[in-house]
Amino acid sequence: MEISILGYALLGLTAGAAQTGYALRKIFEDTPMGNFSSSPGSIYPALKKLIKNDLLEQRNVNGKSLHHITDAGKIALKSFLRTPVTKAEIQSNIDHTLLRFAFLQGEEDISITLNFLNTFENAVQSHIDDLQAFMKSESASALTLHGRLAMENGIRSFQAHHAWSIYAQQEFSS
């Protein structure tokens, strides 16, 4: 019963208030949230699966089916959000990491958020170090100008994430 990233996004969105499938689709369609497809073919089967696993509960109210998060759903979401940020995660799916950050809004304690941002900062810095080490290695001598520039794009991108993490920590500390 592995929960996909879309599954967690749905849990996070229903955690605040119960939602219809259509409302959830609209969020993906109208806001820059994640990069999830808003197609019914992705949302409805995903909701169905969450219900099957007792993470969501469907209650019909005048023709519309509202999805409520269950206690088990809350526990699963919390565990997802509190997982420390690793280098592997930011490397392969930093979007997922940012999604996790956004849903940390529900956590009472600010120290949870600050801790998240701290592990984020370290993971990003560590990845930047890796990329820069690669650029200095012999492997990099084989790079063409295009290849070198593509790598530099990656480094600059992660430097922006790093700067953001410092800024975000300040926002929560003040």
Added chain:
Amino acid sequence: MEISILGYALLGLTAGAAQTGYALRKIFEDTPMGNFSSSPGSIYPALKKLIKNDLLEQRNVNGKSLHHITDAGKIALKSFLRTPVTKAEIQSNIDHTLLRFAFLQGEEDISITLNFLNTFENAVQSHIDDLQAFMKSESASALTLHGRLAMENGIRSFQAHHAWSIYAQQEFSS
């Protein structure tokens, strides 16, 4: 016969020199190229499919099977690389865009690269405008501090891509 992004990556890597399946796996494993899985379960079936579509050709040389790109493969790759950068692409898959950029190394004419970078710059700027417009809209007033910061992360990230595209254009002009 849609070619997946992994398929194009394999075409791009074999375009320079014929490669064994194992060598291709090693590239994904040892270098920060794309974020492709280096597992045999992804590479070998992908190569098989390219061969079936006559985009690659397998030639056995003392037990190893070297994959050569065919003329049809070269044409497919070229058309992929020359597709203009759109807002939709950088929004959903900027990694793919960067992959396309990296493989433009094979193009003789620098103006192809400069044109690519120019459409990249415009697409990125346009997306930044969208994000900033969203932040100023009423929709954004519903954002929590976490949500606002996640959005700001996105904006900063694309600003880094924008700055890079200016820098890259300078590198090719000088």
Added chain:
DNA sequence: CCAACCATGTAAGCTGTTACATGATTGA
């Protein structure tokens, strides 16, 4: 009244992942 939007779903198909499986070669 009719177009647009609300609202929910299914079916086929593709891609990629993990895990399993095998065997050759090479360097310590």
Added chain:
DNA sequence: TCAATCATGTAACAGCTTACATGGTTGG
């Protein structure tokens, strides 16, 4: 000789996408 690495593959499964399908409601 034995562990690591080279080298190639298959099978089961999960997940998402596109396309298809249906019907209600509402505002101009």
